[in-house]
Each structure stands twice: as C-alpha cells, then as structure tokens.
Amino acid sequence: MLSHNINENISKLKKIYNNDKFVQYRELEAKYSPIRYCLISINGMVDNEELTINVVKQLLVSKYPKNIAGDKLIEFVSKKVLTTIDLVTISNVDDIVSNISFGYSLLLVDTCDKAILINSKGFEKRDVTEPDAERVTKGPKEGFTESLLTNTSLVRKKIRNPNLKFEIMVLGNVTKTRICISYMDDIVSRQILKEVKKRLNNIDVDIILESEYVCEYIQDRSISFFNTIGNSERPDVIAAKLLEGKIAIFTDGSPSVLTIPHLFIEQFEVNEDYYSHYFIASFNRVLRIFCFILSTSIPALYIALITYHHQMIPQEIMVSIVSSREGVPFPSIIELILMLITFEILREAGSRLPQNIGQTISIVGALVLGEAAVSARLISAPIVIITALTGITSLALPFILESVIFIKFYLLLFCSFFGLYGYIFGVMSIAIHLMNLKSFGVDYMTFYTDLNKLDIQDTAIRTPWWNIDNGAKNLVNYRIKKLQKKRMKSNERN
Template sequence: MSFFKKKSRKSTSINDQMELPQKNLDSSALHENLERNLATFKDLYGNSSDLVIRKIKFGEDKKLQIGMIYLDGLVDRQMMDDLLDAFMFQMKDSQVTLDSLDKDDVATLLKNTSIPIAETTELYQLQDMESAILCGGAILLIDGVTSGLKINVSGWKERGVTESSTENVVRGPKESFTETLRTNTSLVRRKIKDSSLRIEELQVGKITKTDIAIVHIEGITNEKIVEEVRSRIKRIEIDSILESSYIEELIEDETYTPFPTLYNTERPDVIAAGLLEGRVAIFVDGTPFVLLAPALFTQFFQSAEDYYQRWDIATLLRMLRVLAFFVSLLGPSLYIALINFHQEMLPTTLLIDLAAQREGVPFPAVIEALLMEVTLEILREAGLRLPKAIGQTVSIVGALVIGQTAVEAGIVSATMVIVVSITAISNFILPSFSMGISIRILRFGFIIFAATFGLYGITIGLFFLTLHLCSLRSFGVPFLTPIAPFVKEDQKDTLWRMPTWKRYTRPRLVSKQNSIRENEVTKKNSQLGQRSEG
C-alpha cells in the first residue's frame, strides 16, 4: 500500500476539453536568415507594442548583422543601455567579419568577449527563446547562425521587503515575503546558510507559465513527502496559476473540508522554522504567501512570537488561543441551548434577567443569533473591502450603532449582542486567518444543532467534527498529529511549549531522519545552568 493517498482530480485535467491557440512557429529551430527569424518573433507576439527589436551591423564591411529582442517593461533599461553601449564599443574595435570566422564560432566569440553579463546562455529552440523573453531576458540573434544568446537583463518593478500585514508580532523579525520568487527564496537563504537547502523550480500554467519553487532541506525532510509534493505539482494541467491558493486547492489531500490542510504564511522565519522541522515549502511567483506541507492542526494555534518569548508566556498564550477556539466555535450555540432547553443549569437570578430581556423580542434565540452573525459577517467584509481610510471607522461605528439600535428597537436582546461580540473577538485571537474562517463556517452549523437538540446536538456535532479531523491527512501525515495518533516525544511543542533545550527532537511523523536538533553537550549545559540557578 502506498504511503500517500492517491486521488485523481477533474480540475487538473480541465484543458482536456479546450485547445489553446496555436502559435505560428514554422519550426522549433532557428533559420539562418536573420530577417526571417525576426519576422517569426514578430508574428509570435502578434507585433505587440511592447516588443522591442533592434538590428545592428558590425565589422569592416558591415556584413555581420545581429538582432536584439526583448519586451519593454520586463528588462532593466539601464542594464540594457549599458549592454548595448559596451557591446557596440567592443565590436567596433574587434573588426569581426564573417569571412575571418566560422559561423558557429561567432556566437561563442560574442559570448566570451563582447557581452559583459555573466548570465548568458546559448539557446537553439524557439520555444526556449520565447520563454526566456517572457521571463525578462533578451535574445541576441546573429545572421547566418542557427542559435541565439539569452542574456539575463530582467528588472521589472517590484515591491520591497516590508513588515507583515497579516501576522504581526511584538518581538521578532519584521520582514515578510514579496511577490518576487527570487527575493523570497533569498530571504530563506539568509536564515538557513547551509548547502543542504534545496530549491527546485518548475513552471505550471500553459498560458501564465508561473514559476514555482519546491524548497526543502536534504537530510532532514522525508524524501517521500518531497517526491509526493513534486509529483502532485507536475500533474497539474491548467491554463493559469495566479496565486498560491490555486496550487493549494489542486494538491491538497481533501477538498471537501472546512479545514486547511496546507499552511500558508508570509513570514520567512516561519518558513525557515518549518523547513528545519522537516517540512516542504512551496513558493509561487507573484504572491507573498508561501505554502508549507505537511500542515498539522496544532500548527494553526502557534504564532512565530511563541518562540521569541519565554516558554511559560508562550504556553499561556497558546492555552488562551485554545480557549478562544472553543468560545468562537460554541459561544452562540451554548447560549441558545441553555436558553431553549436547559434553563435549570442557569442560576435563578440570571435566568430571570435573561427572561426579562427577551420579553419584548419577537424572534426566538436561534433567529436572533443568525441575524447578529450574518450582520457581523457583513460588517467584517465591508471593513475589509472599503478603503483603509474609512474601512475601520465603518466597521467599528457600524457595529456599535447597529447593535445599540437593535437592542433599543427590541429586535435582539442585549445578552445576545454580548455573546456574539465575545465570539467575534475570540475569532480574532487565532494567528491563522484560514483557520479563523473555518471556525466561522462551522459556527453556523453548531447554532442549528443547538436550536434542534440543545446540548445533545452540540455533543453530536463535536463527535462528528472529531471524527472528521481524525480522517484528514496532509501529504500522508495525520492532521491531528501528535495528539491522534499520540506521540509522546512530540508533546513538547503542541498546545504548549517547553523550554528550547527540551525540544531537542524534530516531529517524528514529519521528519523520518536526522531527528536530533541539538547535541548532548548543549542539552547538558542547559540542564546544569538550570540546576545552578536553583
């Protein structure tokens, strides 16, 4: 039996039913005539306005003709101007003619003596040259030569490295990923200065040809997981990949689940920590969010700042997040169950107060909860989509005004407003935005269960939720690891965090090899330090 779950996806074969426009390429190889080659490229790009073609003649008799092809906006203009200046100056003095050199030696001579850029490659196929131009390169063609030189002069505009906007920390690195693939991989290289860090690049998308990088540490990461990630990405057949969520949906183990089975982050330190634990990172060009596989349920309750604070503070914060998880999931449903079915569980004074508040409310508690939850979701979305200058003001003022007005009008009770507000605030405590969305979806289901069967309905819902979580896997690793299955060695960093010198092993089910993170000398020194302080 295979270690990984095999599955076929209809989404990966969507292009089986459609045909891409055929490109007018007479042959996969270049022609000896320069004019014919330039006309081929003009026809290939539809004579697009951003396609730049420069023809230059060199030599004593001006018989040596070359053509430079690139796309304006994808190349560094200053680098391109410097290249042409240096190229023309050196070629003027070289007095190269086709009569004194063999045709096949001209490209080598230009590459070695006249092009002051290190990343220069000789290409022979039109498809390779097309991809090089689209990636920000320039192609140099020579009349009479059936090969071209790819010169890397890419230099499009890009956003600089800034502070993370979704995973803020008080203490720790402030940098985050950008939309440029090479910048993102370099941020990880800065943190993991080891030659065993492997970066494998692929292209996915028949039209977009999006660059994707699979990153792992050789000797630490389980090779079966790396191979499974690689094979799943290679099986993708789709026209476009515009964000890492495309890849996430196409390679995840289970589609019909509210829980994310791949972890996404825009923090380089989180990716570096995941790689050191034996995970695989998936970088997608054009997005600052990087995927991490396999993902575990407990991982979504952990913040990068947990490892930059004292272990006892980090443990307390994680316990608070677990409490907030249950409050956000079960808050309104517990209130509905107690009000409708289990009034005897409430103190008499509190029950009388709640009954007095609900005396003028025309709707049952479940309708109240659904009205408030839907209103809250509308305000939340409005705050996200509106311009930043007014988004927060509208969401805060709107919530206060609507809540107060609804209570005064007798549509909802004041207690229901308090319950829904605490539930919403608890949802914001979770570090992972994707897990927070999952809880918001499940909350509506628990409200229906509570309104139908009371606490029994909530218990049934929790039972089925636990069964569902136990059935999930992330690239062959159980989603609830190391809780179910229970792994004693990995309990040092789950819902609580032990001191660093006690976390000397990597997760057992994630990394099958090189599981020791620190040597015995480091461990003994830490233990002696603890004893001497005592």
C-alpha cells in the same frame, strides 16, 4: 526552431507578437565586422542601462576572427564579447517567447540557428516590508514580495546551508507561472517530496496567478473547511518550517508561500511565540486554543440551554434573560443568526478598509448596531453579548478564522434542533472528521493521537530552547519513521 537567416527569425517573432508596440527590436552591426545582430526585449521589463553597457557596447566595439559564423560565432559572442553574467544559448521558439515575456532579452545573430538569452530583468517590484497579516512587536520585520527571486533570496539569507535546495518548474499553459519547490535535502521526507512533485506535475491548467491556485489543486481531496496546507508571508516562518523537514512552495507573483505538510496544532502557533519568553508563549498558545473552543461553542451552547435545557441555567440569570426578551418578535435562534451574519458582514467590510481602522469598525459597528436593535426591541441584550464575545475571541485566531466561522454555524444548527445532544453529536462528528484528515500522508491530528514527551516540547506549549530536542523540530519525519517502525513490527508478527 530558429533558422540561420536573421531576417527570417525577426519576422517569425514579429508575427508571434503581432506587432506589439512594447516589444523592442534593436538591429546592430559590429564596427569591425559585417556581423548583424538584433536585440529583442519588452519595454518596461528590462534594465536598458545594463543592456547598453554589457551587450550593445560590447557588440559594437569588439573585434572578431575572420570568417567566423554559425555555432563558433555564437560561442565566441557569449564567452568573449558579452560581459553579462547570466546568459544561455537557446533555439526553441516557444521557450524564447516564454522567457522574453518573463523579462529576458534575446540576441539574434546572423548565420546562427541559435540565439543568446540574456538575464536583464529590470521591471519594478515592491520593496521588502512587514506583511500586514502577520505583524509582530518583536522579531524580524521582513516579508515576502511578488518577486520569486527576492523571496528565495530572503530564505537563503536565513539558512546558509548547502542542503537548502530549490527546484523550479513552470505551471499554467497560458500564464507560464514559475513555481519553486524548496526543502532541506538532509532531513526532508523523500516520500512526501515525491508526492508533492507528483501532484504538481499532474496540474494541467491554463492559468496560475497566485499560490492559492496551486494549493487547491494539490491539497488532499477531502471536503473539509480545515486547511491541510499551511501558508505564510514571512521568511523567518518559512525558514523555520524548512528546518523542521517540511517543504515550501513559492509561486512567482505571490507573497504567500505554501508549506507541506500542515498539522492542526500549527494553526494555534504564531511566529512571535519564538521571540517571547516561553512562559508567555505557552500561555498565549493555550489561550488561543481556549478562544477556539469559546468562539465555536458559545452561540450553540446558548441556544441549546435557553431553548431545551433552561432548567440548567441559574434562576436569577434565567429571569434576566426572559425579561430582556420581552417585546422581541423573533425566536432566539433567528436573533443570534442575524447578529452573527451582521458581524461577519462588518468584518468583511472592515477587511477592505485600512488596517488601523478595519477591525475597530467591525467590532464597534456590531456593538453600535446591536445597542440600537436592543433599544428598538428587535433583539435581546444577551444576544449582543454572545455575538461580541464570539467575535472578539475569533480575532485571536487569524490562521483558523475561516474554519471557526463554519464550525460555529454547524454546531448552532445542530443545537437549534437537538439541544445539548446536538452539540455533542456535532463536536463528535468534527472530531471524527479531523482524525480522518491527512496532509500528504501525515495524520492531521498527529499531536493529539500520539502524545509523548517529544511532541509537547513545541506544540500546545513551548518549552525553553535549551530543553527542546533537535528531533522535536523535525516532527514530521519523526512521525513517519515511527509509523514505519510500527508497520514493520506488525508485519513481523503476522
């Protein structure tokens, strides 16, 4: 806690910051009174011009009542001297240090055991631009930045409604990272909101630097390569999710915002679907689902057919495959695994390059290497075709790409040992796993397990806006209420 002696308070803070050269201590004395002040801030994190006009100048030229001190002096300075809008009195040293490190300025006043915390943030931040990972040809071009205040204001601009709520909490014992929970108070599920807050409060860790840290701590504890928490860097997407009754979690220092709960079908939806004609949007969604099936199944089915069930392949095609494999020293499964891994290496390398050439290098590079390997008789031509087709179809699935990679190799492993029976077993095991997944109590496969008219209005297809019920955009709450009614009926029967 602070003391009444300003010199002791200054010494205490200097000891905490250990003579940090970036911490500024500006000692002042009022012109018409012997009252002493000390303004403390971190260079580069505050707006010095604002401090000069609204704080320093006002302190120096203002007139004070005689014999004023202590709490009355603090109240007089904060209400009648300072002209800045956002300020608060504070006395806890730990809170003071945390806020100074966040860009606030501290005003110590002699004879007072409290100080005034002034919001004078002025550090540099990135401009609002379109996120590279979620570009659209039609629609808004705004994207989140690393500033929490900027991100929340972008959402407020989309939803001008008093039911939009924001709650701030601090995570990370060392980093003191600010987390913001956002939801629509009139439609959010209280049960899910309570669970989200409980999981966030249970996080006891020193470091939180990005939203993915939070995601891994609060997601359902199941070993899975499917995302049960959504994320986006676009304000329009987050606004739409909030209006569906979902919860958004902002992390200071990260442009990625988490959304809870998250369903499997959402990974085939992109924001541009809502800015296109509903026929085109529906076609694209079905196409993405088809690409998911192709990307995960083509390598496995190819190995199963040519290794165990070649009699199912037309004779002309089989002759072509056999002739292309003449002189190749590796089994088909080794060929395919090597090519798939090579493609993933090129994709990873391409992701580190500029956006306009990264994906081109991953595809063209794989084809060039494949052509060279075919000419050298290291792999067969059908393997290059399978790899290219698998890679191209996976590019249509940006939100589920990590899952596609794991499923592809998972099914390939089973098919290499058991043929089509292995494929059937692999698909069934994945389906069972998906059916058992939950996202904060909501079934991950809700859309597929309980299909009705309300669900299909904006899931696998998008019907026209004039045909979409208001309840369809609040699918999560609708599901919860429906499950509660079923349980009540079941209890009444028992």
